[in-house]
Amino acid sequence: NLQEHFKKSGEEPVCDFDVIIVGAGFAGLYALHHLRNERGFSVRVYDAAGGVGGTWYWNRYPGARVDIESVEYSYSFSHELQQEWKWSERYPSQAEVLRYFNHVADRFDLNRDIQLSTRVNSAVFDEETNQWIIQTDRGDHVRARYCIMATGFVSAPNKPNFKGLETFKGKQYHTAKWPHEGVDFSGQRVGVIGTGSSGVQTIPLIAKEADELVVFQRTPGYIVPLRNCPMTPEYSQSVKENYGKWRRTERKAFGGYIALNFEPVNPNKKLAMEVSPEERQADYEMRYQSGGLSYYNSFPDLFTTKEANDTLVEFFQEKMRERITDSDVAEKLIPKDYPILMKRLVADNGYLETFNRDNVTLVDVKNSPIEEITPNGVVVEGKEYKLDTIVFATGFDAVTGSMTRIDIRGRNGLTLNEHWANGPRNYLGLMIAEFPNLFMLDGPGSPGAFFQPILLSEYQGRWLGECIEYMNRHNLTCIEPSAEAENEWVEHSAEMANKTLLPKADSWYMGANIPGKPRVSLMYIGGFPNYSKQCNAAAVNGYKGFILS
Ligand code: N01
Numbered sequence: 346n347l348q349e350h351f352k353k354s355g356e357e358p359v360c361d362f363d364v365i366i367v368g369a370g371f372a373g374l375y376a377l378h379h380l381r382n383e384r385g386f387s388v389r390v391y392d393a394a395g396g397v398g399g400t401w402y403w404n405r406y407p408g409a410r411v412d413i414e415s416v417e418y419s420y421s422f423s424h425e426l427q428q429e430w431k432w433s434e435r436y437p438s439q440a441e442v443l444r445y446f447n448h449v450a451d452r453f454d455l456n457r458d459i460q461l462s463t464r465v466n467s468a469v470f471d472e473e474t475n476q477w478i479i480q481t482d483r484g485d486h487v488r489a490r491y492c493i494m495a496t497g498f499v500s501a502p503n504k505p506n507f508k509g510l511e512t513f514k515g516k517q518y519h520t521a522k523w524p525h526e527g528v529d530f531s532g533q534r535v536g537v538i539g540t541g542s543s544g545v546q547t548i549p550l551i552a553k554e555a556d557e558l559v560v561f562q563r564t565p566g567y568i569v570p571l572r573n574c575p576m577t578p579e580y581s582q583s584v585k586e587n588y589g590k591w592r593r594t595e596r597k598a599f600g601g602y603i604a605l606n607f608e609p610v611n612p613n614k615k616l617a618m619e620v621s622p623e624e625r626q627a628d629y630e631m632r633y634q635s636g637g638l639s640y641y642n643s644f645p646d647l648f649t650t651k652e653a654n655d656t657l658v659e660f661f662q663e664k665m666r667e668r669i670t671d672s673d674v675a676e677k678l679i680p681k682d683y684p685i686l687m688k689r690l691v692a693d694n695g696y697l698e699t700f701n702r703d704n705v706t707l708v709d710v711k712n713s714p715i716e717e718i719t720p721n722g723v724v725v726e727g728k729e730y731k732l733d734t735i736v737f738a739t740g741f742d743a744v745t746g747s748m749t750r751i752d753i754r755g756r757n758g759l760t761l762n763e764h765w766a767n768g769p770r771n772y773l774g775l776m777i778a779e780f781p782n783l784f785m786l787d788g789p790g791s792p793g794a795f796f797q798p799i800l801l802s803e804y805q806g807r808w809l810g811e812c813i814e815y816m817n818r819h820n821l822t823c824i825e826p827s828a829e830a831e832n833e834w835v836e837h838s839a840e841m842a843n844k845t846l847l848p849k850a851d852s853w854y855m856g857a858n859i860p861g862k863p864r865v866s867l868m869y870i871g872g873f874p875n876y877s878k879q880c881n882a883a884a885v886n887g888y889k890g891f892i893l894s
Pocket of ligand 1 (some may be wrong): 410540544563868
């Protein structure tokens with residue numbers, strides 16, 4: 346325990362806590378467990394929500410569901426937890442994931458160190474004492490040696506500031522801030538703005554309930570059926586018996602998930618342009634029938650060459666066209682001008698068929714953006730669509746927004762917003778130069794959303810736990826990346842992204858969904874094996890690239 350260490354050494358005044366964690370989503374929960382239960386540090390977690398679970402606490406919109414299988418989108422750190430927990434569906438609903446995180450919080454006695462309904466307003470590094478001073482909207486003013494931002498990469502909602510927004514007389518909701526009591530759409534004229542994963546999941550359910558639904562689409566997504574189904578005892582049993590193998594293989598895979606037709610399958614090594622068109626087609630078809638996102642484990646050149654990528658684009662275009670009755674509507678719904686996989690593939694449950702219904706209208710707002718919101722509806726190309734309710738499925742200021750919305754100050758009063766003016770500079774996706782003892786989980790510069798983020802946060806949580814122990818053992822007070830190491834990581838990340846087609850799509854991965862946000866790859870696309878190798882190497886070489894003092 347660091348507190349005792351300070352007391353004994355008389356080194357400096359006692360802090361309130363060894364570690365403050367901001368965020369009680371899956372990353373914050375695991376970090377608390379690891380640092381307190383397994384390493385004995387004193388830890389306090391703050392979260393603005395009224396419960397644990399992070400993004401799964403807030404995103405309660407109808408249809409919210411994970412697009413990675415339940416047996417994979419879960420913690421690996423406890424054998425007993427993996428064996429005990431029973432998933433009811435192949436892909437868990439928001440409600441089930443939230444139950445799971447609450448179970449974890451109870452089972453590992455985490456709640457007593459989590460202060461809910463408390464938003465961290467500022468985190469300021471005090472150079473006199475080398476401590477972080479954290480202030481919250483509930484008046485807390487606490488000090489800690491280390492601060493961990495477990496604030497999530499899809500947690501800061503983006504609500505575009507449409508002209509006239511405040512004049513709208515009807516009801517408005519954001520998918521990422523959904524009311525706990527739910528929303529009754531019956532008898533209503535509803536507009537949904539946004540057709541990313543959230544919009545695509547909720548639109549079919551709203552269409553069934555509302556009188557009329559108008560969908561405002563800026564960029565159509567590549568849509569793949571999710572093919573959710575109840576969990577069978579046989580599948581659950583076969584995973585539980587082989588969990589070690591599943592997890593080891595997941596850590597070697599680009600996306601961190603490997604289920605394909607209910608088996609753990611290694612990612613393809615062959616290239617799409619090496620195999621015959623028949624073999625390629627057979628792979629695409631087999632993945633289509635399996636459902637979900639397994640295309641990220643298909644041929645590696647899908648990420649790097651347009652020629653390969655186009656073969657999958659054509660496959661998807663054809664599959665999507667088959668599901669839509671009206672050919673004009675189909676032309677609007679089928680993406681044509683950006684590479685597939687470079688914006689997250691969108692898994693659906695009857696989304697495309699929703700546009701075959703009489704009560705659903707699709708409005709393309711790519712070339713003619715929404716002009717304004719009036720008291721009665723939404724105006725596009727001079728036409729007012731009359732609405733009782735607007736649902737904003739407009740996504741997030743992803744990856745960085747959850748941190749830049751907090752007033753974070755490092756050495757010499759440097760603000761995080763200043764340091765990140767041209768993009769989220771960092772080293773190994775773990776730390777930031779000039780911000781000593783501040784760690785990030787699932788943050789920018791890490792594989793974040795490209796990998797199974799629960800597994801990533803477990804890895805990073807252990808890495809930083811070991812790092813803090815090391816500091817303690819060596820009587821060190823501060824760790825921070827050197828400016829040089831940070832520069833190299835930023836360059837290396839950009840170089841990896843530029844080897845792929847990622848920059849060719851306007852996605853939140855590139856910050857392109859937020860006007861004025863620097864256009865850089867927000868996360869590390871070099872893969873988890875490559876990433877973890879570099880993090881391990883830094884640690885075993887005495888924290889190479891970091892300044893220790
Ligand atoms: O957000 P998004 P999301 N005018 O940014 C549109 C995870 N997730 O909440 O594409 C008009 O993808 C915007 O248009 P465009 C998952 O990682 C997972 O849906 O920017 N439209 C887009 O259509 C996912 O990728 C699950 O041109 C505007 C939509 O709003 C991530 O969260 C479920 C606009 C936003 O889509 C984010 O998903 C849900 C404007 N001014 C989320 N501004 C699952 O596990 C934005 N848009 C299944």
